[in-house]
Amino acid sequence: MGPLLPESLACNERIDGKMSKAKGKAVVAQSGGPTAVINASACGVIQTVLANEDHFDGILGSLNGVLGVLREELYDLGKENPDQIDLLRRSPSAALGSCRYKLKDLKKDRQDYERILEVFKAQDIRYFFYIGGNDSMDTADKLSQLAQEVGYEMTAIGVPKTIDNDLAFTDHCPGYGSVAKYSATSVMEAGRDTEALYTHDTTTVHEVMGRNAGWIAAATGLARRSPQDAPHIILLPEVPFVTEKFVQQVKDCLSEFKRCFVACGEGVKTPDGQYLAEAGGSFGQDAFGHAQLGGAADAVRAIIENEAGIKCRTNRAGTAQRNAMHFASKTDVDEAYMAGKAAVAAAMQGVTGKMVTLVRQDDGGAYRCTTGLADLGQVANAEKPVPPEFIDDSGTGVTDAFRAYATPLIVGQAEVEIADDGLPRYARLARHMVEKKTGREYDAG
């Protein structure tokens, strides 16, 4: 499907949609891991809904993703200070509140879905904008199905969000450009540290996020403008980790450059598909059944120290990397906002059951991105790993094709407000809760 909105569409612009749906409230929710720009998408949704008041009876925020709907913990975004809503565009993390709650299979347990429709009916919610990844698109899809099944007129539109960049049917995902820019910069900077101190700390392993896909690890390769630059070795989940080969690569790198800087995706796996590191303790899985990772760098460090006999340092920015608004990509922020706006535009044009996609205009000129649509159900059940043409022959570097793909996504410095104390000023919503109308509590999460 073609682009829905020109990227020049101004903030607060009214949209002429055919009034195919009953007028009612909209609700917007955020789910999964925060990013630097998920609030920019929320801002795009909120400002566009508020600018089209003849189409919507206002917009509610859901406290902590779908949990807020289940618990009827909703607040009126129209009562927020408009300056704070605008500041969302320059604020990281998920200001609406996020969650990792996964709804059960609709065929096995309809309870959660029926509760959501109960709340929607009680609050007269006719539009559901869900900003998230695969799991969130799955939730929105099933909800849309059930609403149709029971004849409740409702629109569900997904807005893509994931630093992991692994959603299918979209050229890239809002959130990726910023974590890519920050991670590449951190690797460039930490790489200079290893370069300066190679007589003492000769190897460094820098771990980045990415559970199943190596897009962030690959992005650190953008920092390598010449062979001597970090990262010398990139470990991707897409390429099985073979200890002997890796140790030899480290030794070769040390011979050539006297130092070795390794960028390591948290989801790096052994040839038999096991994560190189599993979390310790008793909290090995999250609510979606995903293994909780972290510590891949420590596993790689142990290999370097034990197998190669070389001292090794590790860096792991953790959650700081996905919220690094202070050095986010302007391209990413602008596209995240555009995606939020496009979701509302699609809803007003009668679309439902779709996720907004980012569409790269391959017309041979400068990079240009517009929006399209994909079926929620298809997005929910697909993943997009780093394709072979983006990985070089060594398996531990990126190709020029990847550079051509990723570079435009990190261009431009996102604007940040700096307070007098020298630190960023980020939005926090007042959250004026609306009255509960279903008359009952619901045990969720």
Place this chain on the structure above:
Amino acid sequence: MGPLLPESLACNERIDGKMSKAKGKAVVAQSGGPTAVINASACGVIQTVLANEDHFDGILGSLNGVLGVLREELYDLGKENPDQIDLLRRSPSAALGSCRYKLKDLKKDRQDYERILEVFKAQDIRYFFYIGGNDSMDTADKLSQLAQEVGYEMTAIGVPKTIDNDLAFTDHCPGYGSVAKYSATSVMEAGRDTEALYTHDTTTVHEVMGRNAGWIAAATGLARRSPQDAPHIILLPEVPFVTEKFVQQVKDCLSEFKRCFVACGEGVKTPDGQYLAEAGGSFGQDAFGHAQLGGAADAVRAIIENEAGIKCRTNRAGTAQRNAMHFASKTDVDEAYMAGKAAVAAAMQGVTGKMVTLVRQDDGGAYRCTTGLADLGQVANAEKPVPPEFIDDSGTGVTDAFRAYATPLIVGQAEVEIADDGLPRYARLARHMVEKKTGREYDAG
């Protein structure tokens, strides 16, 4: 001692010093852990020497700190592209090359010192500018003593550098303001992540550097503008870690805010003085006999998970934090440059055996900083922990007095050059090596 130079002294300005020393070459070296601004200090030294060619016969860079002198691995900084020298001011890490080589006690083993004088004589080096921390000041001090003892006319001036901010006799240290600004910002951003996802990830431990002093951990407290903001608990090496008290604090915090964000200095100690975490593997000590830390956050996480039964995440930026030029403090960069310039000015005025200090002008007005001098020997043997008046009654927070001290140091955004690929452009020196003249190799390090 009073200020040596007005801060308005322009780049490349000539200085009228009395010619108390023989004309000869200068050498500049960097030592210890890199920082965002140690190159700014080098830039101040290099540009000021080059601007005073009637006083100096040029300036050499030493490859990897004092190791470069011992090995006679020196390069002519006058042959570098002046644009690259200027770019040093906006480039992190130690572009001259750093080291962690510690010279032996002068009374026990004079060999290294005599070798240095041998190289200095062979290369006609009469000025030694050493940018580093305690250990570097110790090296410069002993070298200065030996030169006097043997009657070799030579000037040794130290330029302070440490992210740890633990040098005595200076109000603060170049490098601290930038790591403070970046770490406080990262905690603010990661804190928003925990705030958004508290239904799933309720606690986060964010580890920062600081071997014996908690200045960086304290700086993260600047992010806490209101009680609900991260960090809720700051663990400082200055305050012994008592497990029961800490676990109770975490539980109280969860009761109040439903989330808990802990900033943890890497050097946090138990009441009997043991580091909470010692490095695994066989690389537990560096060349100075310091324990290699890292993993304090993992130790704290284990306590939270085991003692409080709460899932916990950890972040550890590692070497990325001390090189985060992309969000460095302009105040810090300017003062680092000023300190380098002041070192050369002092040398030209006949001073030797001193370290440049930063002097806060407490005249009741806006923050203003000039330079002073302190004896190298005194600096080498002193440490400056976070004083009690900067730590609040809980032992895990900072006072308004600390905020008043630290806030001016992080104000202003340092300038960074961004290339067309969206990433910073940092200097790399060509290093035109000078001919070796001692006629022998020397086994160092």
